[in-house]
Amino acid sequence: MSNAKMIQSDVSSVLTLQEMAEIDHELEHIPYKSGAAIDALKIIQAGRGWVSDECLQAIAKYLGMSSEELEGVATFYNLIYRRPVGEKVILFCDSVSCWISGCDSVKQTLSDTLGVDYGETTKDNRYTLLPVPCLGACDRAPVMMVGDDLVTHLDDNKINELFSAGKTGDQS
Amino acid sequence: MGKVLTRNIEPGKAPTDMAAYEANGGYQGLRKAMSGMSPQDCREVVSASNLRGRGGAGFPTGMKWSFVPMDDKCTPGHKYLVCNADEMEPGAFKDRLLMEYDPHQLIEGMILSAYCIGADISYIFIRGEYIVAIERLRKALEECYAKGYLGKNILGSGYKLEMYVHPSAGRYICGEETALINALEGKRANPRAKPPFPQVSGLWGRPTIVNNVETLCNIPHIIDRGADWFKSLGVGEDAGTKLFGVSGRVKNPGCWELPMGTPIREILENHAGGMQDGLQLKGFLPGGGSTDFLTSDHLDLAMDYNVIGKAGSRMGTGTMIILDDQTCPVGMVLNLIRFFAHESCGFCTPCRDGLPWTRQVLEDIEQGRGKVEDLDTLEYQINYIGAIGNTHCALAPGAMEPLQSALKYFREDFERHISGGCCPYHSGRGA
Numbered sequence: 001m002s003n004a005k006m007i008q009s010d011v012s013s014v015l016t017l018q019e020m021a022e023i024d025h026e027l028e029h030i031p032y033k034s035g036a037a038i039d040a041l042k043i044i045q046a047g048r049g050w051v052s053d054e055c056l057q058a059i060a061k062y063l064g065m066s067s068e069e070l071e072g073v074a075t076f077y078n079l080i081y082r083r084p085v086g087e088k089v090i091l092f093c094d095s096v097s098c099w100i101s102g103c104d105s106v107k108q109t110l111s112d113t114l115g116v117d118y119g120e121t122t123k124d125n126r127y128t129l130l131p132v133p134c135l136g137a138c139d140r141a142p143v144m145m146v147g148d149d150l151v152t153h154l155d156d157n158k159i160n161e162l163f164s165a166g167k168t169g170d171q172s
Numbered sequence: 173m174g175k176v177l178t179r180n181i182e183p184g185k186a187p188t189d190m191a192a193y194e195a196n197g198g199y200q201g202l203r204k205a206m207s208g209m210s211p212q213d214c215r216e217v218v219s220a221s222n223l224r225g226r227g228g229a230g231f232p233t234g235m236k237w238s239f240v241p242m243d244d245k246c247t248p249g250h251k252y253l254v255c256n257a258d259e260m261e262p263g264a265f266k267d268r269l270l271m272e273y274d275p276h277q278l279i280e281g282m283i284l285s286a287y288c289i290g291a292d293i294s295y296i297f298i299r300g301e302y303i304v305a306i307e308r309l310r311k312a313l314e315e316c317y318a319k320g321y322l323g324k325n326i327l328g329s330g331y332k333l334e335m336y337v338h339p340s341a342g343r344y345i346c347g348e349e350t351a352l353i354n355a356l357e358g359k360r361a362n363p364r365a366k367p368p369f370p371q372v373s374g375l376w377g378r379p380t381i382v383n384n385v386e387t388l389c390n391i392p393h394i395i396d397r398g399a400d401w402f403k404s405l406g407v408g409e410d411a412g413t414k415l416f417g418v419s420g421r422v423k424n425p426g427c428w429e430l431p432m433g434t435p436i437r438e439i440l441e442n443h444a445g446g447m448q449d450g451l452q453l454k455g456f457l458p459g460g461g462s463t464d465f466l467t468s469d470h471l472d473l474a475m476d477y478n479v480i481g482k483a484g485s486r487m488g489t490g491t492m493i494i495l496d497d498q499t500c501p502v503g504m505v506l507n508l509i510r511f512f513a514h515e516s517c518g519f520c521t522p523c524r525d526g527l528p529w530t531r532q533v534l535e536d537i538e539q540g541r542g543k544v545e546d547l548d549t550l551e552y553q554i555n556y557i558g559a560i561g562n563t564h565c566a567l568a569p570g571a572m573e574p575l576q577s578a579l580k581y582f583r584e585d586f587e588r589h590i591s592g593g594c595c596p597y598h599s600g601r602g603a
Contacts (some may be wrong), residue, residue, distance in 0.1 A: 138419035
């Protein structure tokens with residue numbers, strides 16, 4: 001078997017056809033394969049929630065780069081997850097306007113309610129809590145994102161409303 | 173003054189689609205340019221308008237573009253226009269508004285700007301958390317391709333341009349233009365050494381212009397209505413309008429389009445409604461987390477680049493963060509330094525090691541473990557890290573701006589923390 005084919009079969013035992021097609025689509029407007037590194041990581045994460053070692057190595061092979069180099073890229077970016085996360089990631093803004101507006105005590109309530117601190121996932125695997133740089137909604141501080149949804153004007157009541165009865169954060 | 177950038181924007185209502193945008197004069201600038209204006213004609217109008225970059229540095233847009241090589245025989249190949257939509261400056265929330273509610277205005281501005289510099293590929297580099305803006309921009313791009321405003325032969329002019337929305341994978345440093353270019357190339361977002369400047373050697377080593385969202389949104393209006401009209405919008409030294417924002421404990425935090433040169437007092441009192449009951453203004457950062465504090469003595473200054481510069485700060489993004497008299501200035505600076513230390517790319521030592529050191533000293537002071545000599549350590553850091561040239565990029569010098577001005581205006585607060593052995597403000601918000 002040629003080297004190219006061996007690499008291909010190796011990769012395709014990990015990456016799906018759909019994932020490879022999506023990476024190829026990105027490569028159409030990128031002059032070098034490694035230029036799609038971040039796109040590829042995001043494509044894998046979109047379907048699987050995070051990027052495992054196995055996936056990282058497969059992507060590196062697919063893009064013709066070393067897995068060490070790709071790891072350096074993956075761990076640089078805070079929205080690429082190299083550990084499993086819950087069904088939804090909570091991105092909690094702790095930057096200056098939210099801090100002035102009292103986000104520290106809201107964060108405490110959130111942590112107490114969910115039983116997790118930054119970097120941890122709830123026991124039922126529904127939420128992972130992470131801090132995030134300023135979310136650009138400072139006129140509605142304090143704010144956070146729950147999955148894809150921005151939740152604004154946070155206070156203890158809002159946290160209780162969102163998380164006490166198994167609701168998800170789709171209201172703001 | 174009539175609204176320009178926000179004329180289609182009403183938060184809470186539906187975003188502007190192609191039909192609504194065109195019904196209100198949208199794509200007239202593009203039609204005008206494509207039916208008789210050369211790229212040079214367009215560049216001259218933008219230069220004459222005195223438009224300055226709205227991302228924070230205030231660099232004249234026309235001059236930035238003038239460094240792009242325009243002789244295609246000398247530099248055959250692609251040229252790129254990149255929109256910096258990576259709004260992450262603490263306290264900045266203006267570009268989100270422009271993208272969520274009027275995506276076509278940005279796209280028209282990008283098509284025209286790309287035309288000016290002869291770019292054939294353009295990217296909107298947008299932070300990944302701006303989910304709504306990403307969706308709306310993608311939908312607007314589809315509408316543009318369908319109408320022939322993007323693609324191989326734009327409005328029959330022979331000009332071709334492709335445009336892509338590129339959501340970022342995070343990190344504040346991506347807002348630095350050469351770091352952004354590295355991120356677009358799929359690499360770690362360490363800033364690049366300059367020169368070469370991106371105008372000559374940027375994305376994939378090709379001429380590249382990176383402009384902020386708000387800057388680009390001004391272009392259709394400037395092309396459509398001319399430089400003199402644009403200059404007449406400002407009430408002070410600078411041209412045009414600006415999105416000014418106020419956050420912190422004021423009655424009505426928000427973002428408003430006002431003439432460039434609007435006095436700070438008018439923004440803070442008339443638009444933001446003044447301080448919340450029971451609170452007094454202690455100071456404010458006029459243009460985001462990496463600008464120097466100003467105080468109530470500066471309220472009558474005009475929000476113009478040079479005026480704010482002469483007062484010892486920067487207009488930055490134009491989004492002010494208000495410090496009230498019951499919020500701890502040491503705690504506020506600690507929050508900012510924590511942010512910048514966390515967001516350092518780690519490439520150069522003063523930033524990678526100096527910012528965590530500064531953070532530790534501030535934590536000690538805030539938590540009542542500070543010593544008098546800690547203030548000397550802070551001064552040392554300010555002089556060392558804050559000097560442009562000692563660091564690889566402007567992140568760490570920017571981080572020193574709120575710290576140095578806090579020590580200047582609120583030194584007594586630092587001293588009270590040290591002499592009293594605790595934070596005198598500590599009231600539940602903590603450190």
